[in-house]
Ligand SMILES: NC(=O)C1=CN([C@@H]2O[C@H](COP(=O)(O)OP(=O)(O)OC[C@H]3O[C@@H](n4cnc5c(N)ncnc54)[C@H](OP(=O)(O)O)[C@@H]3O)[C@@H](O)[C@H]2O)C=CC1
């Protein structure tokens with residue numbers, strides 16, 4: 001029996017993980033849950049899954065949950081609460097599904113506590129890939145990818161030697177604005193940006209998908225997960241999101257993983273690896289689909305992808321700065337307080353201003369993250385109309 005801890009249980013990945021667990025009560029049991037401020041959803045989850053420990057982002061949210069659930073459930077809050085959930089002594093498997101770089105400290109806590117990790121929170125590897133992978137290796141902890149592309153790559157690599165890989169091809173839907181011109185992008189609204197063509201996801205990753213920043217973050221995620229040089233990671237636009245990614249080998253063979261877009265598939269694979277378990281999901285009907293399309297990404301319409309490649313190749317604190325500035329501007333865009341194209345502009349200006357620091361420690365990463373957020377806020381606050 002795998003005793004599962006979920007960081008971000010009220011979110012898109014968190015709720016899908018609970019749906020997967022619901023389908024396999026003999027294999028998985030919920031031990032602890034952590035979330036932000038969605039009290040109602042957490043109360044329902046606690047009543048249904050009966051975890052031993054729960055953490056919320058604020059004391060107020062935690063007390064509201066505490067009031068509504070059985071006294072046998074311990075409820076805590078804040079950063080300490082997150083750490084406690086991540087390292088719960090009875091947990092064997094931690095699903096890391098917070099959004100943003102807030103996911104890094106509890107994921108590291110889980111690694112240090114020796115838990116198996118199911119990683120959805122790509123920002124963990126973007127901001128501190130060298131530290132996270134080293135600590136996981138040192139602790140003998142396996143990190144199983146949940147992000148659909150990385151799950152696909154992981155499946156394509158099963159039983160293969162990494163030196164036989166010519167390149168990885170990370171597929172991208174192209175997001176809500178795949179076919180929009182730069183002129184149209186100037187007027188893109190929040191509502192339009194949140195309409196992902198194929199996936200239903202949290203707001204932040206959906207906006208990242210529309211700027212193609214998500215694909216840039218995923219290139220960095222693939223670099224760290226599979227120890228693959230950036231020169232061997234390509235991105236290809238594939239509007240249908242049926243091929244979730246591919247691996248091309250030196251002999252010319254290409255392995256691809258296909259399936260209807262449903263995050264429950266990679267979540268269950270990460271939880272059940274090396275086995276496969278049954279799942280209620282829409283079967284893939286290639287005959288009805290009849291065609292799959294592919295094209296090169298357009299870096300001039302979507303410069304965030306190029307910025308992310310450059311930040312990844314530069315390494316050091318550049319990826320942290322790119323990610324932190326992006327988090328700030330995406331949140332601002334979601335509040336309707338800046339334009340869609342402000343995202344790329346402010347991230348670029350923040351990167352330009354940053355003095356890169358090679359091989360940063362966790363404290364230096366934390367400081368670069370703090371600086372980038374402050375600088376991006378400063379630009380946002382001092383823009384002329
Ligand atoms: N959604 C998807 O299909 C995919 C997502 N991913 C990645 O997975 C991660 C999660 O994405 P997604 O599920 O869409 O995001 P959501 O926004 O749907 O969920 C985020 C979760 O994190 C919680 N949370 C946010 N901030 C804090 C905090 N400071 N302390 C504690 N909990 C917090 C939220 O709690 P609350 O709501 O209660 O405030 C919520 O449970 C991201 O890194 C994303 O890129 C990767 C592949 C696919």
Ligand SMILES: CC(=O)[C@@H](O)[C@H](O)COP(=O)(O)O
Nearest residue numbers: 147148172173174175209214
């Ligand atoms: C489902 C998933 O893994 C998302 O990260 C997805 O990749 C977003 O889609 P695109 O970034 O390809 O639009």
Ligand SMILES: [Mn+2]
Nearest residue numbers: 147148149218
């Ligand atoms: Mn993805």
